[in-house]
Amino acid sequence: MTSTLSLAVFPAVSPTSSVATKAASTRYFAPRRLGHVNLWVDDLGRSEQFYRDVCGLNIEFWEPDLQATFLGTGHTPHDLGMMKTTGGVDRYGRNGLLQLPGTIGLAPGLNHLAWELENEAELVAAWRRLKAAGVPLDLTVDHQVAHSVYVFDPDRNYNEFYCDTVKDWRSVLNGEMELLTSVWDPAAQEPSTTGLYDDAPALRHVQGAAVHPRRITHAVLVTPKLDAMLEFYTRIGGLHAVHRANGVAWLGASHAAYPYNLVLVEGDEATYHHASFELADEASFDSALAALRTRDIAPLRVVDVPWKRALFLADPDGQCSEWYVRREGFADVPRGSADTPWLV
Numbered sequence: 001m002t003s004t005l006s007l008a009v010f011p012a013v014s015p016t017s018s019v020a021t022k023a024a025s026t027r028y029f030a031p032r033r034l035g036h037v038n039l040w041v042d043d044l045g046r047s048e049q050f051y052r053d054v055c056g057l058n059i060e061f062w063e064p065d066l067q068a069t070f071l072g073t074g075h076t077p078h079d080l081g082m083m084k085t086t087g088g089v090d091r092y093g094r095n096g097l098l099q100l101p102g103t104i105g106l107a108p109g110l111n112h113l114a115w116e117l118e119n120e121a122e123l124v125a126a127w128r129r130l131k132a133a134g135v136p137l138d139l140t141v142d143h144q145v146a147h148s149v150y151v152f153d154p155d156r157n158y159n160e161f162y163c164d165t166v167k168d169w170r171s172v173l174n175g176e177m178e179l180l181t182s183v184w185d186p187a188a189q190e191p192s193t194t195g196l197y198d199d200a201p202a203l204r205h206v207q208g209a210a211v212h213p214r215r216i217t218h219a220v221l222v223t224p225k226l227d228a229m230l231e232f233y234t235r236i237g238g239l240h241a242v243h244r245a246n247g248v249a250w251l252g253a254s255h256a257a258y259p260y261n262l263v264l265v266e267g268d269e270a271t272y273h274h275a276s277f278e279l280a281d282e283a284s285f286d287s288a289l290a291a292l293r294t295r296d297i298a299p300l301r302v303v304d305v306p307w308k309r310a311l312f313l314a315d316p317d318g319q320c321s322e323w324y325v326r327r328e329g330f331a332d333v334p335r336g337s338a339d340t341p342w343l344v
């Protein structure tokens, strides 16, 4: 049960197509890939331990004053960021920047999705065009290794569009850090046209962890506004549809090594369902299952379907993450199934 894309909703991105030319001229950001997911957590130490010792994400750096920790595989400065819930109290970055207002982060959940762009010039050009078009934007900040523009999607999921500003990010971010983030004025100077992401990064392996992921690949959002979300993520977010069937849309960015980076699932309530981390192969997946069993950690679900094998873990706050191996094809489930977010 598959369906082809509706070109009216998803202009194909092909260099020779007139539809593609229109799509390219009307979209704003143009991400390479999902760089990271950032979560609100209730207890940083407990979550650090879980994502490092069970999930195999290396702790790269942390900001005690912001109450934030950043972990990853090495492909980007972090695959997973986490910040302690605010409890209604404002938290500040450098130079008085109100970075985390106490009105947000009141409970564990998604803080933001972050999209890596090719370079600063593309980020600034998109920012200028969005401003000119009157699209509401949130913060623009300097993270010391990246510049970022933040935007809400129609379901109020927060999205960061960023470019790296330092290729050797570990020379800046390593271990315990002072506050990192300050205000950035995108118009202050001529933006760089150089891509500063690291295409040959030194990857990290967490000895003794149960799971050994290669990298984060995508996030899954449930939405009651599928069409509005598709409009946002294709036109403003600059993603393209890879596949659409039965109330599910798979969206990709430009990096050829990632088949897709976001899955939108039609549902009654706007929800961040999970982030997905890919394992190297089925042997690695079997090892992860065995190691979890040894530790008496029961996955929330284990899925074995023609298009993937996956296990889902609940973190200490009950938030879900997926650790999987992709096979061929896309989820083949009826529209509106409660199982769909687990199967895509």
Ligand SMILES: [Fe+2]
Pocket: 036, 038, 081, 112, 114, 160
């Ligand atoms: Fe971020």
